[in-house]
Every structure is written in C-alpha cells, then in structure tokens.
Amino acid sequence: MNAVATEGTKTTYREAMREALREALRSDDRVFLMGEDVGRYGGCFGVSLGLLEEFGPDRVRDTPLSESAFVGAGIGAALAGMRPVVEIMTVNFSLLALDQLLNNAATLLHMSGGQLPVPLVIRMTTGAGRQLAAQHSHSLEGFYAHIPGIRVLAPATLEDARHMLAPALADPDPVVVFEHGSLYNASGELLPPTAPVDLDHAAIRRPGTDISLITYGGSLPKARAAADELAAEGIDAEVIDLRTLRPLDGATVTASVARTHRAVIVDEAWRTGSLAAEVSARIAEESFYDLDAPVERVCSAEVPIPYARQLEEAALPQTADIVAAAHRAVD
Amino acid sequence: MSAARPTTRTGKDSAPPKPGRKTATAERKADTGPPPVGRPDVRRRTDLLTAMLRIRRFEERCVELYSAAKIRGFVHLYIGEEAVAVGVNEALTPEDAVVSTYREHGHALARGLTAEAVMAEMYGKATGCSGGRGGSMHLFDASRRFYGGSAIVAGGLPLAAGLALADRMRGMPRVTCCFFGDGAFAEGEFHETANLAALWNLPLLLVCENNLYAMGTALTREHAQTDLAMRAASYGMPAWAVDGMDVDAVEQSARRAVEGIRAGTGPHFLELRTYRFRAHSMYDPDRYRKKAEIEEWKSRDPIDRLTHLMRDNGELDDSELTRIEQRITDEIDRAVDAAEQAPEEPVEDLLRHVTSTSAEEVSRP
Ligand SMILES: Cc1ncc(C[n+]2csc(CCOP(=O)(O)OP(=O)(O)O)c2C)c(N)n1
Numbered sequence: 001m002n003a004v005a006t007e008g009t010k011t012t013y014r015e016a017m018r019e020a021l022r023e024a025l026r027s028d029d030r031v032f033l034m035g036e037d038v039g040r041y042g043g044c045f046g047v048s049l050g051l052l053e054e055f056g057p058d059r060v061r062d063t064p065l066s067e068s069a070f071v072g073a074g075i076g077a078a079l080a081g082m083r084p085v086v087e088i089m090t091v092n093f094s095l096l097a098l099d100q101l102l103n104n105a106a107t108l109l110h111m112s113g114g115q116l117p118v119p120l121v122i123r124m125t126t127g128a129g130r131q132l133a134a135q136h137s138h139s140l141e142g143f144y145a146h147i148p149g150i151r152v153l154a155p156a157t158l159e160d161a162r163h164m165l166a167p168a169l170a171d172p173d174p175v176v177v178f179e180h181g182s183l184y185n186a187s188g189e190l191l192p193p194t195a196p197v198d199l200d201h202a203a204i205r206r207p208g209t210d211i212s213l214i215t216y217g218g219s220l221p222k223a224r225a226a227a228d229e230l231a232a233e234g235i236d237a238e239v240i241d242l243r244t245l246r247p248l249d250g251a252t253v254t255a256s257v258a259r260t261h262r263a264v265i266v267d268e269a270w271r272t273g274s275l276a277a278e279v280s281a282r283i284a285e286e287s288f289y290d291l292d293a294p295v296e297r298v299c300s301a302e303v304p305i306p307y308a309r310q311l312e313e314a315a316l317p318q319t320a321d322i323v324a325a326a327h328r329a330v331d
Numbered sequence: 332m333s334a335a336r337p338t339t340r341t342g343k344d345s346a347p348p349k350p351g352r353k354t355a356t357a358e359r360k361a362d363t364g365p366p367p368v369g370r371p372d373v374r375r376r377t378d379l380l381t382a383m384l385r386i387r388r389f390e391e392r393c394v395e396l397y398s399a400a401k402i403r404g405f406v407h408l409y410i411g412e413e414a415v416a417v418g419v420n421e422a423l424t425p426e427d428a429v430v431s432t433y434r435e436h437g438h439a440l441a442r443g444l445t446a447e448a449v450m451a452e453m454y455g456k457a458t459g460c461s462g463g464r465g466g467s468m469h470l471f472d473a474s475r476r477f478y479g480g481s482a483i484v485a486g487g488l489p490l491a492a493g494l495a496l497a498d499r500m501r502g503m504p505r506v507t508c509c510f511f512g513d514g515a516f517a518e519g520e521f522h523e524t525a526n527l528a529a530l531w532n533l534p535l536l537l538v539c540e541n542n543l544y545a546m547g548t549a550l551t552r553e554h555a556q557t558d559l560a561m562r563a564a565s566y567g568m569p570a571w572a573v574d575g576m577d578v579d580a581v582e583q584s585a586r587r588a589v590e591g592i593r594a595g596t597g598p599h600f601l602e603l604r605t606y607r608f609r610a611h612s613m614y615d616p617d618r619y620r621k622k623a624e625i626e627e628w629k630s631r632d633p634i635d636r637l638t639h640l641m642r643d644n645g646e647l648d649d650s651e652l653t654r655i656e657q658r659i660t661d662e663i664d665r666a667v668d669a670a671e672q673a674p675e676e677p678v679e680d681l682l683r684h685v686t687s688t689s690a691e692e693v694s695r696p
Contacts (some may be wrong), residue, residue, distance in 0.1 A: 052369055068520050069523030078493070079478065084493075104490055185340075
C-alpha cells in the first residue's frame, strides 16, 4: 500500500498533499479528483502532478472552466454515492460556484429533512504573498466559515496536509479545505502521526504562559516566528492553530486565554467581519474576566491586495506586526 | 475524458443518429415531435389521464388551503403543465433520478411521492417528505431518487450532471432527468452543464419546460434567440421541440430520448412547449399576460384534450371519469386530514439536519 515513504522523511507541503490524494484514490474507488487542470497540467500548483498517469483520466478528471458546473457535479456525484475531491484553483474563483456550495452542498441535508447528506471535499488555495494582485490573493475562509452545514479546514502544517484528507473524506458532510498558496513549498520532516488528525479541535503548536497567539493557515509560520522573537525577549507565547474554522473550537481558545490572560488574533483576511472578529467576540463573551489586556487583532489592511511588493507586504499581517501587538498586550 | 468521446458515441450499434454540425439544426417544429413508437393502449391512456388529474386536483386543493392560510410560503402551481411531468415520468424507471425546481408538485406526484407526504410538507409537518424543513419549493424523496426542489433558478442542473456522472463512472444504466424552465436556460449554469454533459457523454435528460415566461418576463424579452432546442443542439446533443400540451407526444419523445441515452449517446434535450394557466406564484397578480392568450392556451388543456380523445374513441365514459375523480378526491381528502393531524417537529429539534451528526456543535469558548 505505502509504496512511497511518507513518514520521517523530508517532504514539502505540496508533496504531502499529493500523497494524501494518492492514498485516497488508492484506498477507495469511489474517490475521484476533478477540477481545472488537475490532470494533464498536474494541478495549477503542481499538487496533483503524476496522479493522472497513475489513476487515469476517469479518476483524475480535467474540467472545463465551469466552476459552478463542476462543483455542482461534485455535489450530484456525492449524492449518488461517489466521494469526489473537487479542486478549485483559488478561493477567488470559488465565488462562481458559491451558489452551488451554499445553496446546494451546505443546504440539501437540511432542506431534505436529513435525507441527502453530501459527502464532498472541495480543495482550494487561498491567500496572498506572491504579488498576484487582488483577484488572486484574497483570504475568504471566513465567508465559508460563516455557513452552517459545511466543515471548513485550514491545514497549516505538513502533518495536516498529509493526514487531514482521509478524515475529511470520511465526513458525511461537505468539507472545504483551504490551502494557503505560500505553504506549498514549505518543507520539513514529516512526522509519523501519533493519532488520526482530529478535525474537531484546534492544535496548540507551541505551549506558552504569557500570551495566546491565535491563528490558522498561512499565518501560522508568521505567528511561530513572532513567538520565537518574543521568547528571545523573555515573553512566553502560546501559539494556537485553529485549523478547523467551522465548527470553531472555542474551548481550546478559552482554556488558553484562561492561562495566559492575553490574546492576539492573527488573520490574513480583512479585519471587518472577519474570522478574527468572531474569535474576538467569543473571547469577549466567554473570557472577559480572564483578560488582563484588550484583545489585539492583526489582520490585512482594508484594501484589495495590491500588486506592488512593498504595498502587498504592508497590507498583510507580518511577524513584526504580531510582535508589536503582543507588546501592546503585555506591556 | 474527451478522447473517449468519439468512440463511445459511435461504438453503440443501436445508437440514434449522431448529433453534431449536420444535425445541429434541431427538429424544432413544435407539434411534430418524433414519430410515434406505438400508440398507448386504453389502460395506458387511462393511467396518464389519472396521473394528470391527480396533479391538477391536488394543486386546486392547495389553492383553497393557501387561501385558508393552512399552507404558506411561495407556492408555484403547475396547472396547465401536467402533461410534461406525467409524460416524461412514463419514460423513466424507479432507478432513474429526477432533479426538479421550485414548481415541482407535479414532478413529485408523477414520480410517485404520495399526496400525503407532499401535503404534509406543504403544512410544514414532521411527516412531510422533507420533514417540514422544505415546504412547497423543496420536496425531496431519496428513496424515489427524487432530488427535488431547488429554488435557485438553474441550480439543479450541475447537480443533475453529477448524478449522471456517478452513474456513468460506475457503469450503471441509469438516466438522470432534470426539469427546468425557459428562464433557467438564460443562466450560465445551463450552458456550463450542457457543455459538460455533452463533453463527458453523460446519461442526462435535459427537460426544458418552456412556458413562455420567467415570472413576468416573456420569452422574447429574455432570449435573443428564442429557438431553445436549436441552441441546445449546438452543444452537440440531440434536441427537439415537442408539444407539451400533448401527453402522448411528450411521452414518446421522452422515451426516444431515454432510449438514446441508455444506448450511450449522451445527453438529450427536450424543449416542451407548454403554458401555466395560473400566475407565477400565489403572490403574482399576473399583469403581464393577455386574457386572450391565456384562454387560447386553456383551449389546449392537456387533460381536456386527452379526455376528449378518449371519449371520441369510446375509451372513457362518464361513470369511469366520475370513478377516477372520486378516487383522487378521496386520496387528497385523506392527505389533508393526515396533514392536519400530523405532529409538528418540536422546536428543540431546530438544529437537526445541519450536519449529519445532528445538531451542529458550534462550540463556544
Ligand atoms: C438565481 C435566481 N434568480 C432569480 C430567482 C427568482 N425567480 C424565481 S422563479 C423565476 C422565473 C423562472 O422562470 P423559468 O425558469 O422559466 O421557470 P418557470 O417559473 O416558468 O417554471 C425567477 C426569476 C431565483 N429563484 N433564482
């Protein structure tokens, strides 16, 4: 089964994701991959490279540029007993299929009185940092986390990239997986899983006692870097990776704030109406008396992400911004 | 996939003529339709008449119940279009799938949903076919492969392609039938789906119910080219226009399409020329249509038409008709009684069916 060594070996986020897809295609013949350029091109980010040769064009299925039709077709195929993994090139383009995702995938189970679960996985990239300008750079995870009836995942580590897909496919309901474009080249040693990835709980990526840095997806490396800088100054930051954005694991956040009494939320989306706003509101509701300082948020500037490098950098949350926010909370 | 297309299309000996450039001019004269494939016998005609009458009477009762505020929400009546649902359903088997719209009472009843389950749903009762979560616009029955009621115009089309895709990938000889209106034909989702279905040779029957209006917008105001069958044919699929007021013609064209689909020749498109005798919904004062136009279409009432035909042939007499009507009335009476008596789902169950693990736990900090 495991022809390719996947554990304890050096790998990239991209390869980990590909290995997860390969395993899914191998272990269940109901699984198929569908999307624009997933086959012959190898996936627009190279994730599915080689899978067409291995599994053939029926199961690694290139689609026309028809986001609504192929996402909807994924929903229909899921209803009819298949386990489609649908890839949308980026979250920006997913808006052309938002009707299918929201009005069908997320809604059919309820509208049918429980008769029609939709076991579908939708993968898409998100995020900025590669000078791709506004229509290829946005972080709309919060839009999807707003919708009851779907699960929203944001794998931020090699381990999650490698091991989240199997439980996502086992979920009887639609699962949307966000892969931050800047993570694909991240490399490191893939550790063997100690347990199946738990899709219901946030992960504490670095325990700490002085402040909670709460984040997800592409901002995790920045939060970790900030924690390292803070540690050098003697500030012990806890880093929480939300990783499941819906349903949100508030309990882990609450418990962390109860220990540290301070919180900085890092979210690459725009601050207004963001997931950071939701987390912040929950802390206000549940942890108000634990707080020793106002909640800080580090989000993107309220501007369509610009092309020019210095403007893009200025628009996005950076490690220095996180460190500064932590200082405001601690000082 | 595209590479496999030519071989799949030509590989079947019994395949009807291949679509394509040469046949892209759809057989689009209304009232002609395809040649008959054997006239139905008396029994069959009686069944068709009964099925249409059942839908008509059910909806007439809905009007009364709506006026009495027993049922609420948007209610879109199918009155006048019954021949479409009944004729098409005749060509399908229980293994096939049906995807429908918000004007789906007729499709649901023709598909075999009980009047009781549909009526209870209109009442919002727990015993309704969607557990009271859907109402008139969202009727579902997984056991009958009725993937019902989408209220997003054209939203069911991609989903139908997916059902057909699953069947094709697993080699199951099933057909997915998707109903939609002329309004839906203007949406991108129709065109994306038609392209995808033809490209992948999917076993999909696209049934456009052209009733000449999308709410208040007439066909000529919504389509630059109003010959819908011809446009569908441009995707490389067999497509023809049929008199949707003639249940025989509907059934025969649907049979021919379904046979073609089962033979592996990919999606087929039917434009059924029909008319709704009532307003778009219960809220619609119907100011955009001329009385004369409505009357002229009513003179082609598919139920009257079949009744007259059967009477002229000596296949139906008054006592038989009375018997049929009585059976239908009894069934609807029972459905209304049952809906009145049926329990409501308790409010404590509000969050059920959001995810498969019952109430979604959106845990709080
Ligand atoms: C995407 C979308 N746009 C608009 C509407 C509002 N709407 C409901 S029915 C309808 C007309 C649809 O006409 P058609 O497809 O011809 O179906 P018919 O009602 O004639 O059966 C409109 C505009 C909707 N439900 N969905």
